[in-house]
Amino acid sequence: MKKYLLTTAFIILCVSFKSQAQGGDIVIKGSKEIPKKMTPQQVMDSLNKRFPDAKAVKYYESKADVVNKGWTVSEEDNLAPGADVGYYTISFKRADLKYYGLYDKDGNLLQSKVEETVKELPEPVRNSLNRLSQEHPGYKVVSKTFYKNQNYSKSKEYYEVIAEKDKVRKRLYYAPDGTLIKIKG
Known part of the structure; x- marks a missing residue:
């Protein structure tokens, strides 16, 4: 059992290292x-x-x-x-x-995803992010980049943001008007 745990830990470490090396x-x-x-x-x-x-x-x-x-x-x-x-x-x-x-x-x-910085987000989305800790106590945005998502089959556009609370990460999805659509994760 101990050998199995060590092997598993080694594999996770290697995958993590490979991801960082790339x-x-x-x-x-x-x-x-x-x-x-x-x-x-x-x-x-x-x-x-x-x-x-x-x-x-x-x-x-x-x-x-x-x-x-x-x-x-x-x-x-x-x-x-x-x-x-x-x-x-x-x-x-x-x-x-x-x-x-x-x-x-x-x-x-x-569908497409385009990485953007906070200054490229629509103002209503930025305003919603500024109110995040008030509307969802304990959550903080943890990424400096965001994704603009475009679903061409449904003609929908939304913004994906990563937030964290107590080391638990969630994906927050906002409409261009700043409305929080859903939380995943």
């Missing part, structure tokens, strides 16, 4: 990084049309059942080998943008 890259839950040549041409064409100057692009395949439960940015890469792949995630960074896009196999952009 600069804290964030990927999409239920995804696996793949080479460009394994990404459907329609997906690459869609990305190039939208962002012709995208550099350092990373390609991921994503399980349909995981995407259907909710496309979530995470520090995990947990796609099982031989999984049913129905979606592709593209990520890239440039000086002014960190972008994640979820595409179907036909190249249709379904």
Whole structure:
């Protein structure tokens, strides 16, 4: 039992170290990084049309059942080998943008996440964040960056913020008008 616990602790430490060594890259839950040549041409064409100057692009395949439960940015890469792949995630960074896009196999952009700083948030969202500790005692925003989420199939836009209370992290989702939509985590 002791050997099992030590092995588990070692694996967790290695995964944690790998994540930090890669600069804290964030990927999409239920995804696996793949080479460009394994990404459907329609997906690459869609990305190039939208962002012709995208550099350092990373390609991921994503399980349909995981995407259907909710496309979530995470520090995990947990796609099982031989999984049913129905979606592709593209990520890239440039000086002014960190972008994640979820595409179907036909190249249709379904959702996107763009990392933003607090000054780029709409004023109503910033005001809501300033009132966070009053409306939800004990919670504090713990990230200096946020995600602007766009769901193209539902024509919805919202902002994702990470807050913490007693070392418990939650994801807060705000509408552009500053209304708190939901809390996850």
